[in-house]
Amino acid sequence: MLKGLRASGAMLLGFASILAISCDNTFGILSTIQGEKKQAGASIFQETAVFNFFRLDNNLTNTHNYYAVTGGTLQVSAVGQDSWSSVPIVSGSYSLRSAVLAEGAGISQPTIFALIETGGEANLSISVYYSTDGTTWTAVQTLPPEQAAGYIDKASTVESFDALYSANGHVYAEYHSYYHKPDSTVQNGPSTYTLYYFANNRFDNVATGFTPSPASDETIRGVVYDGTNYYWFASENHLYVTTDYTGGSDPTGETAAISPLLTTAGFSLSAGTTSGWSTWAISFTGSAFSDPAVYISTKSGYLLQYKNGATAASSSMVNTAVPLTQALAIPASSSGYSLVVGTDALGTTAAVGYYEGGFGSMVQGSGGSVAGPNAAAIFSTTVSIAPVHAFYYDTSTSTVFMCDSPGASSTAFYGLYASTWTSASGPWSGWSAQ
Amino acid sequence: MKPYGAAASIIAALLLLPVYVFAADLADAPNPDSPKIAAPSAPSTAESSGIPVNPFLPGDELVGLSVGPNFPTFILPQTGAGASNLDLGVDFSVSYQYFVATGLALGGELGVAVNETIASSFLVNAPLGFTAAYWWTKLPFEFSIQGEVGGYYERDYSEGLFGMYAKAGPAVYWRATSDWSLGLNANFWLVPELHYGAYANLDQVAGFFETSITAVYHL
Numbered sequence: 001m002l003k004g005l006r007a008s009g010a011m012l013l014g015f016a017s018i019l020a021i022s023c024d025n026t027f028g029i030l031s032t033i034q035g036e037k038k039q040a041g042a043s044i045f046q047e048t049a050v051f052n053f054f055r056l057d058n059n060l061t062n063t064h065n066y067y068a069v070t071g072g073t074l075q076v077s078a079v080g081q082d083s084w085s086s087v088p089i090v091s092g093s094y095s096l097r098s099a100v101l102a103e104g105a106g107i108s109q110p111t112i113f114a115l116i117e118t119g120g121e122a123n124l125s126i127s128v129y130y131s132t133d134g135t136t137w138t139a140v141q142t143l144p145p146e147q148a149a150g151y152i153d154k155a156s157t158v159e160s161f162d163a164l165y166s167a168n169g170h171v172y173a174e175y176h177s178y179y180h181k182p183d184s185t186v187q188n189g190p191s192t193y194t195l196y197y198f199a200n201n202r203f204d205n206v207a208t209g210f211t212p213s214p215a216s217d218e219t220i221r222g223v224v225y226d227g228t229n230y231y232w233f234a235s236e237n238h239l240y241v242t243t244d245y246t247g248g249s250d251p252t253g254e255t256a257a258i259s260p261l262l263t264t265a266g267f268s269l270s271a272g273t274t275s276g277w278s279t280w281a282i283s284f285t286g287s288a289f290s291d292p293a294v295y296i297s298t299k300s301g302y303l304l305q306y307k308n309g310a311t312a313a314s315s316s317m318v319n320t321a322v323p324l325t326q327a328l329a330i331p332a333s334s335s336g337y338s339l340v341v342g343t344d345a346l347g348t349t350a351a352v353g354y355y356e357g358g359f360g361s362m363v364q365g366s367g368g369s370v371a372g373p374n375a376a377a378i379f380s381t382t383v384s385i386a387p388v389h390a391f392y393y394d395t396s397t398s399t400v401f402m403c404d405s406p407g408a409s410s411t412a413f414y415g416l417y418a419s420t421w422t423s424a425s426g427p428w429s430g431w432s433a434q
Numbered sequence: 435m436k437p438y439g440a441a442a443s444i445i446a447a448l449l450l451l452p453v454y455v456f457a458a459d460l461a462d463a464p465n466p467d468s469p470k471i472a473a474p475s476a477p478s479t480a481e482s483s484g485i486p487v488n489p490f491l492p493g494d495e496l497v498g499l500s501v502g503p504n505f506p507t508f509i510l511p512q513t514g515a516g517a518s519n520l521d522l523g524v525d526f527s528v529s530y531q532y533f534v535a536t537g538l539a540l541g542g543e544l545g546v547a548v549n550e551t552i553a554s555s556f557l558v559n560a561p562l563g564f565t566a567a568y569w570w571t572k573l574p575f576e577f578s579i580q581g582e583v584g585g586y587y588e589r590d591y592s593e594g595l596f597g598m599y600a601k602a603g604p605a606v607y608w609r610a611t612s613d614w615s616l617g618l619n620a621n622f623w624l625v626p627e628l629h630y631g632a633y634a635n636l637d638q639v640a641g642f643f644e645t646s647i648t649a650v651y652h653l
Contacts, residue, residue, distance in 0.1 A: 034514030
């Protein structure tokens with residue numbers, strides 16, 4: 001008998017040592033399983049990253065479409081149809097790099113701008129097209145001069161345009177050049193980035209105190225308009241604020257006006273240069289149910305807020321381990337609105353889905369505690385370990401869309417999810433693959 | 435409703451066999467008023483195979499290896515879709531038993547059970563338990579009824595929890611050689627997931643019907 005008891009005891013001891021792993025009393029595994037929802041979205045988004053999403057309403061043709069930007073294509077579906085197809089921007093094959101919706105005072109009607117490449121590596125051509133209906137596309141006639149400059153190695157021009165941004169109806173293009181010797185793949189200097197603005201069917205250099213223009217080795221992180229006065233230009237380590245969408249006119253004065261406010265609130269800004277933190281993304285939340293505010297998402301997991309004009313700003317740590325992507329305000333039952341902000345992967349640091357909640361008290365994707373757009377189970381089985389690039393809230397359908405990189409580990413994961421606010425007091429329907 | 439109800443019924447019927455045989459053994463047992471026959475000091479063996487007629491004497495040892503499907507039956511309280519969000523799973527275990535009295539063995543079992551969920555996550559349970567079993571034989575068949583209590587480590591969604599579990603059930607084996615028996619094993623698991631403090635509202639209990647093909651080696 002002792003032999004049997006000894007054997008059992010040894011096994012129990014061994015098991016106890018295995019169990020010296022952390023466990024989480026706050027997480028109900030069985031209850032989470034009960035709340036799971038089978039995801040069955042469009043095959044086009046299965047294991048496919050989606051980087052941006054927007055809705056285009058064309059009142060002339062009475063068409064209302066959703067657009068999703070994947071790595072290479074622009075997908076379209078009529079609102080409410082859930083039937084996706086690829087948008088033919090040009091005849092023949094092309095690859096989409098970026099697409100944005102421009103709407104606001106700076107443009108007569110909402111317009112899609114798309115950055116595409118054609119011709120393959122050997123005969124690469126990069127173009128910007130725009131369309132007000134998603135069907136008829138017009139090419140921008142004049143591209144930035146560096147596009148044709150001789151010092152760019154042809155083999156590397158694939159990197160020459162990275163992204164488009166839009167703010168208050170104005171569109172900006174980020175140009176990215178490698179200092180390569182002609183006909184060589186050897187890099188002869190750091191990459192440089194230049195920002196251009198669109199006007200009169202051409203792109204012009206943003207000629208301002210914004211350091212990345214005309215050229216800088218800093219990645220450009222975006223441009224936003226604060227709804228009333230200022231355009232915010234952000235690169236990784238510079239922030240520039242001005243009333244001029246071209247970035248021109250008296251940049252020194254504008255920067256001086258905004259700088260003390262940012263410094264007082266915990267933003268460290270000196271002569272337009274950020275100090276102690278790096279910008280990963282910039283966003284503006286100005287919907288009817290939220291307090292208009294500019295949010296700077298930092299590379300080090302801080303979300304910085306600037307709101308109420310010149311009176312209030314504060315900073316809040318969300319997660320020091322991950323870069324944060326753009327923030328968005330969505331309805332919430334308790335406080336009127338809730339923020340959602342995605343996380344990105346950086347180096348060996350993995351993304352952790354998104355955070356939600358009030359500014360200063362955000363939690364990781366926990367719908368149960370902050371009445372967010374998901375149930376905990378659905379967060380766990382959608383984007384809990386994925387980068388979330390963007391959110392988009394459609395006020396007409398009370399639906400929030402989430403764009404992510406699902407990876408290729410399982411066909412159960414998608415690049416686009418949606419959750420709908422089902423009544424005046426919620427709750428949200430929970431994430432559902434699109 | 436899972437489509438494996440019929441299979442579970444057949445397996446359950448098979449596993450009722452030992453109960454029937456046990457009852458038959460009782461009926462065949464000698465009248466206690468009859469003159470007593472001294473128990474053999476060593477197990478007698480079947481003439482041609484060398485298989486002990488009564489192999490379950492004190493000091494005997496068994497090592498078992500089991501693999502088979504497990505059927506999630508319920509999660510209570512039902513706060514969502516219940517056990518229907520769990521697919522048919524698979525379990526694997528190794529066990530050891532030592533006979534402390536004729537037919538009565540004590541031992542332990544280490545196992546792992548995996549069930550995929552409806553959203554393609556995986557629930558993993560790794561139990562380690564203390565087993566008590568009663569064995570008897572009617573060659574070429576052997577039968578047992580066992581109960582087990584122990585601790586488990588449960589994991590899903592990159593989250594892990596510890597807890598206690600209990601399971602019990604019958605088994606029927608065919609004594610293939612003097613060293614090996616092969617058979618079917620069935621157990622019903624109760625897996626409570628308990629939380630303390632403010633998170634006690636997350637307390638739930640799951641039930642699984644586990645069936646296994648088991649190979650037993652007689653040491």
